[in-house]
Amino acid sequence: MPDPDISSVIETPFDAALSERYLVYALSTITARSLPDVRDGLKPVHRRLLWAMRLLRLDPAGAYKKSARVVGDVIGKYHPHGDQSVYDAMVRLAQDFALRYPLVDGQGNFGNIDGDNAAAYRYTEARLTAIAMQLMTGLDEGTVDFRATYNGEEEEPEVFPGLFPNLLANGASGIAVGMATSIPPHNLTELIEAATHLIDNPKAEDSALMDFVSGPDFPTGGVLVDSRESIAHAYATGRGSFRLRARIDVEREKGGGWHLLVSEMPYGVQKAKLIEQIAQLIADKKLPILADVKDESDEKVRLILEPRARTVDPDLLLESLFRLTDLEIRFPLNLNVLDASRTPGVMSLKQALTAWLSFQIEVMLRRSQVRIGKIDDRVELLDGFLIAYLNLDRVIEIIRTEDEPKPIMMAEFSLTDRQAEAILNMRLRSLRKLEEMEIGRERNALAKEREELVKLVESPARQRTRIKRDLQTLKDKFGDDRRTRIDEVAPAREIDWSAMIEKEPITVILSQRGWIRAMKGHVPLEEVPELKWREGDGPFIHFHAQTTDRIALFASNGRVYTLGGDKLPGARGFGEPVRLFIDLDAEVDIVELLVIRPDLKLLLASSDGKGFVTSGDATLAETRKGKQLVNLRSGAKVAVVRPVMGGADSVAVIGENRKMLLFPLSELPELVRGQGVTLQRYRDGGLADAITLRMADGLSWTLGGESGRVRTETDLTPWRAARGAAGRMPPIGFPRANKFDLR
The missing domain is CATH 3.90.199.10 (Topoisomerase II, domain 5)
Structure with a gap:
């Protein structure tokens, strides 16, 4: 080949x-x-x-x-x-x-x-x-x-x-x-009024247009709840978003009852999917203050939302619905368009209207110029017809006697080629006196029209006046009332979501391999180790809680995750891996699991001896990915997460080198995130454990064996020093595991 x-x-x-x-x-x-x-x-x-x-x-x-x-x-x-x-x-x-x-x-x-x-x-x-x-x-x-x-x-x-x-x-x-x-769509009447203002005031600011265009006007109505400043900023930059809510009214019933009536939907929200979304909330008991949703719509939207009881606060139910469903949405604004040169770019409201008005003036000029050209062509023919009528007998004679009448007529009457051709194509019935008079009137009318068009082309002021007049005609013909109501609302109040959950006691159980379950009721904690466990697994952390509690999981990489007590799997079987609920890598260890209280303070310490105090609120993370709470140096990991004891005034730290140190709690900063400060200095190893205590109560620890005896060291003066010191050997009898509290 x-x-x-x-x-x-x-x-x-x-x-x-x-x-x-x-x-x-x-x-x-x-x-x-x-x-x-x-x-x-x-x-x-x-x-x-x-x-x-x-x-x-x-x-x-x-x-x-x-x-x-x-x-x-x-x-x-x-x-x-x-x-x-x-x-x-x-x-x-x-x-x-x-x-x-x-x-x-x-x-x-x-x-x-x-x-x-x-x-x-x-x-x-x-x-x-x-x-x-x-x-x-x-x-x-x-x-x-x-x-x-x-x-x-x-x-x-x-x-x-x-x-x-x-x-x-x-x-x-x-x-x-x-x-x-x-x-988003807008109201035609408002746009025309804004455009008219822009014609009269080309240098008007974007904010001035807000006096005319108050916001988007959606075909499905709804209520726009953004502030005027927020709307104005979005229009001035061409980027932003609008908070749009359904129109919902509280309708009172006989006997003191009430229900919510949804009469207008947010733009782009499908009614059937919204009903399904609300029904799912009711089925999952995520909104227990809502009892039922009914669709009574015909040509008009009519959704009935019934509260669980007449004593439910309507405002609380509305706020909950707006947060949990598509009864409130955000519609984005990104005014990215092609300009007259086909170049994409983001425009402000003023720039978009100005570009449109410039194009309309260009259209007006092109229409006028084309019309002027057509008038000139027509006038040329009419002038030829008038010459023919004034010399009708001679024209007829030339046509009857000459083989090629066209060049002779052009030469004798100074006609153009188009004029001569039009005369030769003229019908005989047009050769009447009345037609001559009509041609004269038509020519005068065309001359007057041409004069006005020339004035329009040469005068920007006339162009602006014509555009304004045409806009007013457009407004009278197609203008209508605004459908979307603009009603700025106060900032959303915080909702106690625990009030939306039925409060029930549970016992939270986390195994050594990371399997979590929640048993109904407060089971005696000493009975938890007797439960069934997967082969090779056993108890790790267990405590009493409520379904309304929020539970924080602390990982060795410094991240913290939040679990809802009502979201935990039941106690049938061995539970489920906690990593199904959060994005926690398999190689990362779980350090602590505890209930977050409003007044909770936590002592956090890393294996390299850094630490700080944080609040319970700082540990809350609303997403599966959690949030970074402790910034760790290379090779370090979170070693201690302990609640700060009520009335505590000191911190006790012990290292892997079996050196113990006590210093005032006031020397630790309270942070919402960070690395912290040095708790103890080590030559070898790192931090083993840390705890807070009241110095007056002394330090207690559990003795080994089955006796369950507790020993207390009341004189801790030898171990007191400044934060960051090396410390000294602990009291005689302190656990060899270097842990203040053996679990």
Whole structure:
């Protein structure tokens, strides 16, 4: 076989070729798929959908046509992508709960707020709305450029010229490569008023626009609970988020009872999933003050939330629902759009409105200039007609007698080629006196129109006045009232979540291999070792607690994790590995497990002799990953976690070298996180144990054997020294394990 021809093969590093090709894909995703254009607020798929429907003459006053017909035209002529993705985009344009001002008028099942999908495109029909027609106004007047479609057989507009602020009125969302966009919908009346103010005051600050645009206006209503300052900052930077709540009213019943009525949903929240979420809370007893949820919705949303008892505080139930369910959401603002040069960037509210107004003035100028050109063409023909009427007999004679009348007419009457051609194509019935008078009136009207257009093109002040007048007309035609109420609320109060849990006594048991279980009731602790254990396993830590308690687990790597007493597995079998509930590596040891009390103080010490005191609140960690509480040096680990004894005034420390030291507790700092200070100095080994005590009570320890006797050393003066000293040998009889409390 001859060697293959490799002359066309280009040698290039793999990483360079890969990055180059991925960059092309990324740019295509950003500019041709995911980000809307600031001028018309549309992505290419939406623009092509509306353009195809316009060519199909699906006007608001016309008949509906099958959605399949529209989708077929779009993917066949303009948008070479999947039919389902195109239909999904079309469905969203028709949903009045997704778009503030729908651009497609759908007939049939186009989905609902419950989250049900639309019917297949062979079952539904559609046509354009009046607002969509407004958005496309001027397409036939030379206002925007057209480009060839992907196969070069058709043309499509690069952008829609209509006077409608679609970007902000309907919003947009999308994810590209390395960037995303999220723009909430707004009220048209407010946008027009803000744009009008911006026309009169081009240097107005972003904060001044807040007098007109008070915040997003979602099609599903709801209540915006952010402060004015927070909203203004988001609009000024183009980035932020809005707290949106469902509209919930407390309805009183006869006999003193009450229930909550949800009448408006947060934007984008599916009602069926919300009901399922609330029902799950009730089933899991995570919200015991809520008894039931009922859906009485028809065309309007109506959810009934019934409290467990009439004595339940409505505000407490509302706050709990807002925290635990999607009755309150955060809608992000990321005003990332393509500008007139197709460059992506984040804009403020003012920049977006200014860019849109600049484009509308450009559209007005292009429309005027195109119209002036058409008037000039028409006037040229009318002037030729008038010459023909004034010399009608001679024109007829030339036409009857000459084989080539056109050049003779042009030479004799100084006509242009277009004028002469128009005269020769003129119908005989037009050769009447009345037609001559009509031509004169038409020419005068066109001359007057041209004069006004020239003034408009040459005068920025007239352009601003015209835009303001057109905006007012748009407002009168499509403007409506705000749906989303803005009601700034006070900062959320802290909720005692333990009140949401049924308080029951439990016995928490942790085995040496890290298996945890919670037995119902307070089982005598001396009976715990007699329970069944896995082979090779045994008791490690066990204590009495309540289901409402929060339990802290301290790991040797310095991290602390929080477990809820009500979340612990039952005592059937051997329990479950505690590592199923937290992200704790297998090689990390568990140092301590204890109940966190509000007034709890803890002594923390590491194996290298560092330590500090912390509070119970500082140990709380709300996530599976826990949080870093003790910063450890290389090779060190957490060795001691002990509650500070009530009334304690001293700290006793003993090292692996069997040297003991006592110093005042006041010499230890109280930290929420850190490495701490040196407790004891070692030449060899490290820290073995530490404890707090009252110096007046002395130091006690359990003697070995089965006697259970306790010995107390009351004179501790020989071991008292400054923090960080080396210490001395402990009292005679102190446990050889170097532990203050053998467990």
